[in-house]
Amino acid sequence: MTKKDPYAALRYKEFNTFLLLRFAMVFAWSMQFIVIEWQVYSITKDPLSLGLIGLMEVIPAVSMALFAGHIVDQKEKKGLLLKCILAFSVISFGLFLLTWPAVVQDYATKTILYSIYILVFLGGLVRAFLGPTIFSFLSLLVPKKVYPNAATWSSSVWQIASVAGPAVAGFSITLIGVHWSMCSVFACSIFAMLFLSQIEKKPIMNPKIGEPVMQSLSEGLKFVFNNKTVLGAITLDMVAVLFGGAVALLPIFAQDILKVGPEGFGFLRAAPAVGAFITMLITAYVPVSKNAGMKLLSAIFAFGICIIVFGLSTIFWVSLAALFLSGVFDGISVVIRQTILQLKTPDHMRGRVSAVNSMFVGSSNELGAFESGLTAKLMGTVTAVVFGGSMTLFVVLTTGIISPTFRKLDLTKDLEEHENQE
Template sequence: MVKNDAYAALRYREFNIFLLVRFAMVFAWSMQFIVIEWEVYSLTKNPLSLGIIGLMEVIPAVSMALFAGHIVDQKEKKGLLLKCILGFSVISLGLFLLTWPIIVGNWSQNEILYSIYFLVFLGGIVRAFLGPTIFSLFALIVPKKVYPNAATWSSSVWQMGAVLGPALAGFSIHWIGVHWSMCLIFFFSLMAIITLTQIKKKPILNPKIGEPVLQSLKEGLKFVFGTKIILGALSLDMIAVLFGGAVALLPIYAQDILKVGPEGFGILRAAPAVGALLIMFTSAHFPLNKNAGMKLLGAIFGFGICIMIFGISTWFWVSVVALFLSGATDGISMVIRQTILQLRTPDHMRGRVASVNSMFVGSSNELGAFESGLTAKLMGTVTSVVFGGCMTLTTVLFTGAISPTFRKLDLRKDLEDHENSDQ
């Protein structure tokens, strides 16, 4: 491999197919979440209802995460991913029917609302398996020497889906309505299934097939909590996302504060992902491995500042720029965190480590949505967003002060070790 080859991972055919599948799923999932948010807030006009959406997804995602990680490490990854996407497709079809006046014309508002919450809950179960499966399949498609580059491209595609999904959601709600927007989401999930068939089945690398569940879970937790760098990265990002979850309140900002309607809502929702996407493409050419610890701390500190600016802004384009910069700083954090996980996780434990990651970071998005909805209800929308930004800054300063090992983290040695192992 040529050093600093920005396109090293893209030279593997199955990795490109993997990226297409991941894009389709992220696009569909992020678009669906936005459409649901818009529909639920339109039904209730209650900010707490937005938090409940997150809570309904995070409860099963967290409670099932460790068990899901065990299953992922025991099973063939492509087949398991196919089942996850099929589950998502069924949920999307259900939401399509729930937003069809012909079906729910005689239903009460609460019946529709609780049915949506139920399907979101089922989506949380699917997500508990989806993240660890994708993380584990990733490692079976490319050699270890290109893990950092592949992690950058994989994260970039994730952000691309997160850019286009919310943006299209805002515009499609305006153009074709909530119901047909859900139909489009269902179509993309079917495209993901078709594309996934182009990837071959992969070997199961776990030497402990059939290991008792409790013993397997204990081993996974012991590894994560015993590896301080992984634990530190996950904890830092979890708290930052938990208290910086201002995006959950974007329907309120779009409808009641900035008054920009569904088109402005789509722009606001896409702005963070656009910033993150640009950073990720840049990092493919200029790796973030050197002084990774300080870069991660600085990125999350900047994220907190941007959230505070967004919270107090009453000008649409100032809000857009603040969200864009929050995405750029979050993109740096994501690339570094994914690189740490890929480089320092043994192959046979990827499912379990990814499941703990989903508990720490992935689920903190939904917990952050609930926290934002609850604090907005208690102290007002603007105050709750500024409070979240302040808590993020406090977390970064505390972590930097008590963890000199984390501040000095440099990933170049890990990369050299993996390159030598592939030779």
Template sequence: MQKKDPYAALRYREFNIFLLVRFALIFGWSMQFIVIEWQVYALTKDPLSLGLIGLFEFAPAFLMALFAGHIVDQREKRNLLALCIAAFSLISFGLFWLTSQSVIEAWSKNSILYSIYALVFFGGFLRAFFGPTIFSLVALIVPKKIYPNAATWNSSTWQMARVLGVGFAGFSISWIGVHWSLCVVFGLVVFSFIILFQIPKKPILNPKIGENIVSSLTEGLSFVFKTKAVLGALTLDMVSVLFGGAIALAAVFAQDILKVGPQGFGVLVAAPSVGAFLTMLVTAYIPISKNAGMKLLVAIFGFGVCIIVFGLSSVFWISVVALFFSGVTDGVSMVIRQTILQIKTPDHMRGRVSSVNSMFVGSSNELGALESGLTAKLMGTATAVVFGGTMTLITVVTTALVSPTFRKLDLTKDIEAHEREEG
């Protein structure tokens, strides 16, 4: 087998443009989410209101996911992504306008709050289309033999954008306020829209264009539930995100427990992404496809431990370290999961399989935020976080015991097969 090139995917110009587009989008989206969380908690002083942000984004994303996957598999990917970005720009501008001084003076707090929730709901609808479109577009830009390397750089870019986006959000709230922070988000979205057109339109590889939607969705779901490697990876990650969503309560920890203000809030929410980003850079040089199943189990177990430590901590630096290592373990999990999906999914089903992925994992971020907000309301903030981490540990141990096939999963042969196929 040839020596691995850690920069293989970066040698394709279109992939670099794609990474720039994704960086701008994720930076803006992450920044927007953090600024809105800060604003909503400042308006309500109720942790449940943070959970409701997750609910309003989760509901449409989950309900539309399968339909969105069908549409993505039937349409040209570049223009579909451009349409999604254009719609996202309307949300960003709406939030920018809602936080203007004229609106704040003329509207009641409840009116502003409900309008924010409405725009978040619209964003959840778009989320259903973003994930499958991006996942499918990557596969049309790079050859199959470098999917694992592309998955590493793609995930690394996502994490780096989150690092800078959430970190900058915390500081920008302090420097320029919520309103102008959201103006920055709007500018980033417009920039990503313009740059996207440097990527040419791509062919539609689906041999069943015009297929009945029921048959199409049934085929996608059947593939996921029959492919144990895909199902196991998605289930594990869903549970860890659902019960390990401590970061959704970071505003509560920053304001009421650690008392570190917006700057400390920015550090807390950035810490996991810093850890994940550094881990992903390492995986570009040290592939983790061998014994992937066991590595994924160990990574998610470590994630659960870190979440428990964060929940128990009342010292700022301990909290930051715990969140940093939660990101390290999550970074390993993300690269393995993305590699499994890219390697195991046929080209004509990428939209539908990615949609199922968004139902399992993507939407569980928002549902996890709701779970965290609700349990924090019932149990107290720290107890809720410890409970979530404990549930993650229980799930990992149970999976390891009842699924020896997944525990022994190894992707090395699949990757070597693609290399032989494409030379």
């Protein structure tokens, strides 16, 4: 076997441009989410209102996911991606107007809150198409033999942007206010469109153009549910993240428990992504293909422990460390899952499989936010976080016991086969 090249995917110019585009969009989306979380809690002081942000986004994202995957597989990816970015820019501009001080003063809190929820709902609709489009577009920019490396670098950039977005949001709220922070989000979407313009159109990798919608959607679902490796990884991560969604309650911890203000909130929100990014860099050199199943189970178990520690902590640096380590272990999960999806999915089904993945894993973040907000309302903030972390541990232990096949999953041979392709 040839020596692993950790920079294989970076040797392709269009892939590098794609990484810049991905950074701009993830940075904008994560920054926007933080700004809106802060604004909503500031005007309502209600933990359930934070959970509803996630619910408003996940409803359209999940309900439209399969149809979006079908459209992505049928359409030219660059044009579709441009439409997604344009729609996001319009939504971010609308949120910019809703956070303008004059608007906040002149209109009732409920009017502003419901308007924000409507735009978040529309953002979820855009996300239903954006995720599968980006996943499919990536595979058109590099040869199949470097898919695992491309997935690692793409995930790394996602983590960098996830670090920068919350951190910048925290400081920008303090320095320039919520409304100008939203203006920065809008500017990022413009940069994303500029980066996209530097990438050529790619052929549609689908031999079944014109295929009936229901048949197409059915094939995507059948593929995922018949592939136990793909289904196991997606399901495990979905359930674990669903119950480990403590980050949705960070505005409460920052304002009422740790009392660290918007700057501390930005650091807390960025800490998991910092840990995950470090993991991504390490896995670019040291892949996690060997004993992947056991590593995935162990990583999510450790993630649950970190969430429990965070929930119990009343010391800022302990909370920060717990969130950082949760990101380290979550990063391992992301790399393994993305590698499985890239290696196991046929080219002509990438949109639909990514859509199913979005329904499971993508939605779990927002559903987890709603679950955290609801349980915080019913049980109290600290109890809700500890409960979520405990449920994560329970799910991992149950999976490890009842599924020895998944526990023994190894991706070494799959990686070697793809790396040896011409």
